[in-house]
Structures are given as C-alpha cells and as structure tokens.
Amino acid sequence: MTSTYKEQFDRDGYVVMKNLFSDHEAVRLKEEAGKVLQEKGVGKEGVYVGMAAASPVFAAAAAKRELVTVLRELIGEKVVFLSDKIVFKNASTDFGSPWxxxxxxxxxxxxxxxxxxxxxxxxxxxxxxxxPGSHLLGDVRHSGDTSDGLGFGNRLSQDNIDESQVVDLAASQGDAIIFHDFLFHASYPNTSGKDRWALISTYKDGAQEDPAYSWAIAAFTVTGSGI
Ligand SMILES: O=C(O)CCC(=O)C(=O)O
Known part of the structure; x- marks a missing residue:
C-alpha cells in the first residue's frame, strides 16, 4: 500500500510533489521572477525574498489548489502563507547552501x-x-562560521551529517519538495554553468501563535484559489 503524504512527511520530514506546476507554468514563473529581480535591481546575490509581495503571479502560485490540498493534509485546515524567495544559481552565482x-x-x-x-x-x-528523518532530532543549532560570505548563520556542523544517510533530491522543472523546518538540508553548488532557479514558499498553521514576522509582509490564509 502506498503511504499518504502525511505518513511520508511524518516519517521523513519531506515529501515530493511531482509536476506540481506544468513546464509551461514553471517557465512563466521563471520569466516573472526575472522581471521582479530586474525591477528590484537584484544582481548576483543569489537570493531575493518577497516574490508574492512584488508580483500577483507569485501570490497566485502560493495558493495553487493541488498544493493547498496537500498542505492542509500536513498542517491542518488553516494554512497561512508567510513569504517566498527566489534562490537563483547560475554561472556567476554558483554557491551551494551549507547544511x-x-x-x-x-x-x-x-x-x-x-x-x-x-x-x-x-x-x-x-x-x-x-x-530523511532528521526532523525528528529537534533543534540542533550551531552557530556557523560565515566567513565564506554565504550567510546561513545557523549552520549544522559536518559532524551532524551522516553522509551515508544523505539523499540527493534531483527534481524536474515544476516539481515541489515540501519540508519540515527541523529537516537537515543543503544544496550542491552549481558547477554546470546553467541556471538552477528555485522558488521557496513558507507556510504555517494559522491556528498557532507566532511573533509578527517583519518579513511576512504579504502573508495571507490560502484558500486554494490560485493558479
Ligand atoms: O535552494 C537552495 O539552494 C537551498 C536553499 C535553502 O536551503 C534555504 O533557503 O533554506
């Protein structure tokens, strides 16, 4: 029997939704992201936070019906979108994110x-x-050495990572990976000379109290009425 998204998420700390967006939709999102980055004058930084605040195309993407159905299964009835960012790697910004x-x-x-x-x-x-499963270890923070200029002040130490357990999540354009905020994750640098752009959107259970996050300027409760 195949397990549900919720069973997989609870066990592994992540689930993969294949083809959440069609190739056509993903191309459209990338084009729109390019427009926003240009308008905002973003050059080589590699990360831009606040896509839905900048463009209704991203607010609609954040409320995509199939995604909201799965998020409700994982989170509960009141799913709140907080913010999103583009993490873009190309030939000139080839950083990998540390663990x-x-x-x-x-x-x-x-x-x-x-x-x-x-x-x-x-x-x-x-x-x-x-x-997989590292979200069950709780909060394992280490202050990181950020002298490489990549940011990520709260890094894990390499000793926390059992390389034999690491899974590489290759993804096709339009695929989505939903993951827990305790999950140990990282990404490879881009050594291909080709683009690797990703949109990362963050959600929470609206029934849970939280501080007023200054970065969540475009927050809304999702209804599943997006594209
Ligand atoms: O897309 C990536 O390279 C990883 C980004 C990441 O881990 C993060 O922003 O938390």
Whole structure:
C-alpha cells in the first residue's frame, strides 16, 4: 500500500510533489521572477525574498489548489502563507547552501517550506540534499562560521551529517519538495554553468501563535484559489 503524504512527511520530514506546476507554468514563473529581480535591481546575490509581495503571479502560485490540498493534509485546515524567495544559481552565482535547519531563523511554530524547481535540478547544478528523518532530532543549532560570505548563520556542523544517510533530491522543472523546518538540508553548488532557479514558499498553521514576522509582509490564509 502506498503511504499518504502525511505518513511520508511524518516519517521523513519531506515529501515530493511531482509536476506540481506544468513546464509551461514553471517557465512563466521563471520569466516573472526575472522581471521582479530586474525591477528590484537584484544582481548576483543569489537570493531575493518577497516574490508574492512584488508580483500577483507569485501570490497566485502560493495558493495553487493541488498544493493547498496537500498542505492542509500536513498542517491542518488553516494554512497561512508567510513569504517566498527566489534562490537563483547560475554561472556567476554558483554557491551551494551549507547544511542547516530552517527553524533557528524564525523559531515560533513549525513552518513548512515548499521548494519548487523552476529549472531541472541535479547534483551538477545545485539540487537539494536532505537527511530523511532528521526532523525528528529537534533543534540542533550551531552557530556557523560565515566567513565564506554565504550567510546561513545557523549552520549544522559536518559532524551532524551522516553522509551515508544523505539523499540527493534531483527534481524536474515544476516539481515541489515540501519540508519540515527541523529537516537537515543543503544544496550542491552549481558547477554546470546553467541556471538552477528555485522558488521557496513558507507556510504555517494559522491556528498557532507566532511573533509578527517583519518579513511576512504579504502573508495571507490560502484558500486554494490560485493558479
Ligand atoms: O535552494 C537552495 O539552494 C537551498 C536553499 C535553502 O536551503 C534555504 O533557503 O533554506
């Protein structure tokens, strides 16, 4: 018997939704992201937070019906979208994200991030890497050495990572990976010279109290009426 999204999520700390967006929709999102980055004057930084605040195309994507159905299964009836960001890697911004958990960055109630491939992603161009089940270890924070300029002040130490347990999550354009904020995750650098753009949207259970996050300027309760 195949397990439900909820069973997989509770066991592994993540689930994969294949083809959440069609190729056509993913191309449209990438084009729109390019427009926003240009309007905002974003150059080589590699991360831009606040896509839904900048464009209704991303607010609609955040409320995509099939996604909201699964998020309700994982989170509960009142799913709140908080914010989203583009993490773009290309030939000139080829960083890999170091191993970390997301929880230390926002604390409060647990958050659920949806990593959406706007390009095919594989180990050569920077796909996501995870340690299945690591979300059950709780908050394992370490302050990281950020002298490499990549940010990520709350990193895991390499000693926390059992490489034999690591799974590379290659993804096709339009696939989505939903993951828990305790999940150990990282990504490869992009050594392919080709783009690897991803949209990462973050959600929470609206029934849980949280501080007023200054970055959640475009927050809304999702109804599943998006594209
Ligand atoms: O897309 C990536 O390279 C990873 C991004 C990431 O881990 C994060 O923003 O928390």
């Amino acid at each position: 970390h958990q997301d929880y230390p960055y926002w604390e409060g109630s647990h958050k659920y991030s949806v990593w959406i491939a706007l390009d095919d992603a594989n180990p050569d161009n920077g796909c996501l890497r995870v340690v």
